[in-house]
Amino acid sequence: MTINPSKCVACGNCTYVCPMGAIYIDPQIRRATINRNECVECYACYNGMSQEHLNPTMVRTLRRIFQMMRLRFDPEPDVCPTAAFEPEELVWPRIVRRAFSDPRVPHESTGVEGRGTEEVKTNDVSGRVKVGEVGFTIEFGRPGVGVWMRDIQQMCRALAQAGVSFEKRNPVTSLMTDVSEGTLREDILNEKVLSAIVEIKTRVERTEEIIHLVWEVEKRINTVIAIGVGTRCDPDGKERVVGPILERLGYRLERAKTNIGLGRITNRLVPATEQEGVRR
Numbered sequence: 001m002t003i004n005p006s007k008c009v010a011c012g013n014c015t016y017v018c019p020m021g022a023i024y025i026d027p028q029i030r031r032a033t034i035n036r037n038e039c040v041e042c043y044a045c046y047n048g049m050s051q052e053h054l055n056p057t058m059v060r061t062l063r064r065i066f067q068m069m070r071l072r073f074d075p076e077p078d079v080c081p082t083a084a085f086e087p088e089e090l091v092w093p094r095i096v097r098r099a100f101s102d103p104r105v106p107h108e109s110t111g112v113e114g115r116g117t118e119e120v121k122t123n124d125v126s127g128r129v130k131v132g133e134v135g136f137t138i139e140f141g142r143p144g145v146g147v148w149m150r151d152i153q154q155m156c157r158a159l160a161q162a163g164v165s166f167e168k169r170n171p172v173t174s175l176m177t178d179v180s181e182g183t184l185r186e187d188i189l190n191e192k193v194l195s196a197i198v199e200i201k202t203r204v205e206r207t208e209e210i211i212h213l214v215w216e217v218e219k220r221i222n223t224v225i226a227i228g229v230g231t232r233c234d235p236d237g238k239e240r241v242v243g244p245i246l247e248r249l250g251y252r253l254e255r256a257k258t259n260i261g262l263g264r265i266t267n268r269l270v271p272a273t274e275q276e277g278v279r280r
């Protein structure tokens with residue numbers, strides 16, 4: 001994203017809109033400026049504000065005159081009065097930022113909007129996590145924090161070393177050059193995104209070990225990390241294996257949502273011995 005300095009009148013409205021705090025008024029040039037390193041190309045500034053097309057020279061003059069009279073001339077808070085935002089044509093690898101940060105852009109690898117994962121919520125239909133397995137979603141970043149792809153790689157490498165299976169239709173997995181090592185493409189490592197989700201699965205017996213591993217690696221990563229855990233219930237709707245492990249680790253469990261399989265089963269039931277996932 002760029003701001004056209006010849007149009008910007010430095011009203012400051014956009015500085016409150018950016019979820020990464022990447023927009024600031026540069027006192028040298030007296031215009032709003034975007035810190036390119038921190039900008040994750042989420043387009044919240046461009047899409048979230050109304051764009052008016054006032055003449056910049058007229059607005060600056062009015063603001064100066066009002067200032068002399070100790071009055072203020074400010075546009076409405078959700079408006080860029082001079083339509084100064086100009087999205088740039090994003091090319092690889094910077095385009096990765098937008099795919100993970102603008103929820104309205106479908107991710108090329110999966111065609112799913114946002115971070116491009118259906119997570120484990122559709123498991124009743126997809127049958128991805130099978131009986132005896134546990135699926136994890138490891139979510140990195142949040143508005144205001146974001147995450148570097150190089151930091152996601154740290155986690156992926158540790159998980160790969162532990163021998164877990166990465167979900168094939170996940171955008172992060174699709175950016176790996178070596179899934180068996182959890183290595184991401186070299187050219188995207190210095191890209192920052194608003195958030196991303198790594199999805200893995202393993203046997204239920206490894207639940208505690210994997211959570212401890214995530215706890216250990218997250219100490220080295222400067223962002224917010226949230227773990228989601230999904231598993232299969234018994235035919236009577238109860239879950240007796242993973243829940244107690246999570247409670248022992250200090251998580252308080254509440255059944256907030258139950259997905260019932262209203263849909264088409266896309267994965268045939270595969271015996272546990274054939275369920276070794278997507279490691280290539």
Ligand code: SF4
Pocket residue numbers: 003007008009010011012013014015031032079080081082083084085
């Ligand atoms: S809202 Fe528009 S005019 Fe105001 S500071 Fe931001 S870019 Fe400049």
Ligand code: SF4
Pocket residue numbers: 001017018019020021022023034038039040041042043044045046
């Ligand atoms: S595109 Fe998003 S991150 Fe970049 S300046 Fe605009 S609001 Fe901030």
